Amino acid sequence: MNKIRKNKRTLTIGILIVFLIVFTGGLLWFNSGIQKTPLRPMGGTEFAKATVLEVLSSDTAQSEEGELQGNQLVRVKITSGPYAGEECEAQSPNANHTGAYCSPGLKVVLLVNQDAEGSLVASVYNYDRGGMLWLLIGLFLLVLCLVGGKRGVTSAVGLVFTFVCIIFLYVPMMYVGVSPFLAATVVAVLVTIVTMLLIGGWSAKTLCSILGTVSGVLLAGLLALLFGRLSHISGLNTPDIETLAYIGQNSGLDVSGVLFSGILIASLGAVMDVSMSVASALNEIKLHNPGLTAGRLFRSGMNIGRDMMGTMSNTLILAFAGGAINTLIILYAYNMPYLQFMNQYEIGIEILRSMTGTLGVILTVPFVSLISSILLTRSTPAANRCETEGEPA
Numbered sequence: 001m002n003k004i005r006k007n008k009r010t011l012t013i014g015i016l017i018v019f020l021i022v023f024t025g026g027l028l029w030f031n032s033g034i035q036k037t038p039l040r041p042m043g044g045t046e047f048a049k050a051t052v053l054e055v056l057s058s059d060t061a062q063s064e065e066g067e068l069q070g071n072q073l074v075r076v077k078i079t080s081g082p083y084a085g086e087e088c089e090a091q092s093p094n095a096n097h098t099g100a101y102c103s104p105g106l107k108v109v110l111l112v113n114q115d116a117e118g119s120l121v122a123s124v125y126n127y128d129r130g131g132m133l134w135l136l137i138g139l140f141l142l143v144l145c146l147v148g149g150k151r152g153v154t155s156a157v158g159l160v161f162t163f164v165c166i167i168f169l170y171v172p173m174m175y176v177g178v179s180p181f182l183a184a185t186v187v188a189v190l191v192t193i194v195t196m197l198l199i200g201g202w203s204a205k206t207l208c209s210i211l212g213t214v215s216g217v218l219l220a221g222l223l224a225l226l227f228g229r230l231s232h233i234s235g236l237n238t239p240d241i242e243t244l245a246y247i248g249q250n251s252g253l254d255v256s257g258v259l260f261s262g263i264l265i266a267s268l269g270a271v272m273d274v275s276m277s278v279a280s281a282l283n284e285i286k287l288h289n290p291g292l293t294a295g296r297l298f299r300s301g302m303n304i305g306r307d308m309m310g311t312m313s314n315t316l317i318l319a320f321a322g323g324a325i326n327t328l329i330i331l332y333a334y335n336m337p338y339l340q341f342m343n344q345y346e347i348g349i350e351i352l353r354s355m356t357g358t359l360g361v362i363l364t365v366p367f368v369s370l371i372s373s374i375l376l377t378r379s380t381p382a383a384n385r386c387e388t389e390g391e392p393a
Contacts, residue, residue: 110123227352275368
């Protein structure tokens with residue numbers, strides 16, 4: 001049995017490695033053929049890293065709210081790009097989205113260009129925070145691997161794969177004109193299969209969790225489409241519509257479908273969590289109670305899932321509420337009447353996102369319970385035991 005288990009694990013890893021190599025090659029080929037129209041011509045302007053050498057002048061003051069206002073003139077040394085090693089003066093406006101409050105030694109990002117005489121003209125774009133953000137990402141992955149052991153390592157690989165799929169497959173597919181809903185479906189299925197195989201290996205339990213996840217995510221997307229149509233909400237009503245519409249004019253992007261596509265992607269993580277948890281629990285129950293019928297196993301799955309619904313529903317609701325906190329503060333401060341705030345697009349979109357995503361999580365429970373009760377009762381106890389023992393520590 002140990003030999004069969006080892007061979008199955010080795011085969012699964014081998015197939016995943018071959019797939020990831022082929023998939024990476026396909027992504028490189030796909031993205032190399034995409035021609036993106038520059039939305040803002042740079043006119044020779046370059047972004048570059050720099051270090052502040054000296055603050056030459058400053059009229060910066062702090063408002064009553066604690067916000068810095070004013071400008072600084074600083075001398076900087078450029079440390080990257082075509083002007084690396086050169087020194088120049090730069091303006092640093094203190095604003096909410098650009099500029100930085102400079103002091104000697106501070107790392108910043110510049111916008112650099114040359115004037116007609118060949119002299120460098122620069123302004124401080126923002127703080128150079130890239131290194132610190134990468135440090136945080138590295139710390140997250142390290143803690144995940146240390147605490148999770150082998151499971152943590154496979155989870156980290158799954159997270160990296162998900163990120164790559166979102167940035168280099170999902171977004172480019174929409175950009176070239178693929179239906180946003182179809183693009184989200186393809187990526188959701190791909191991410192689910194790879195992530196579940198990495199976590200659970202090839203087993204009946206993994207198959208149950210994959211089918212349950214895909215069912216729940218698609219259901220969330222379809223509910224979003226349905227209630228979006230019934231409430232007259234589409235991607236054309238989002239806050240960034242002007243920018244997206246301009247992008248759509250210069251690409252194949254279907255702006256109206258982006259909203260519902262995003263809802264499908266946003267619900268994927270929570271649905272995967274519920275699906276794998278229920279499938280794993282039912283696999284253990286079946287392993288220790290081989291005589292259980294499909295009906296009893298289904299009821300067990302429903303009971304387990306009901307305990308998870310409350311916490312997972314709160315997870316999604318709170319995530320969407322946190323993302324909309326600025327809107328909620330504005331509504332509270334302006335004391336808007338019910339008919340005004342309830343019929344604002346911002347409120348409608350947030351309710352649509354949170355409710356349909358949460359419905360997808362809730363309805364995943366009966367889906368994965370039904371699928372597991374059928375597949376696990378058809379597989380042999382020995383196979384289930386082999387699959388469970390073969391999972392990484």
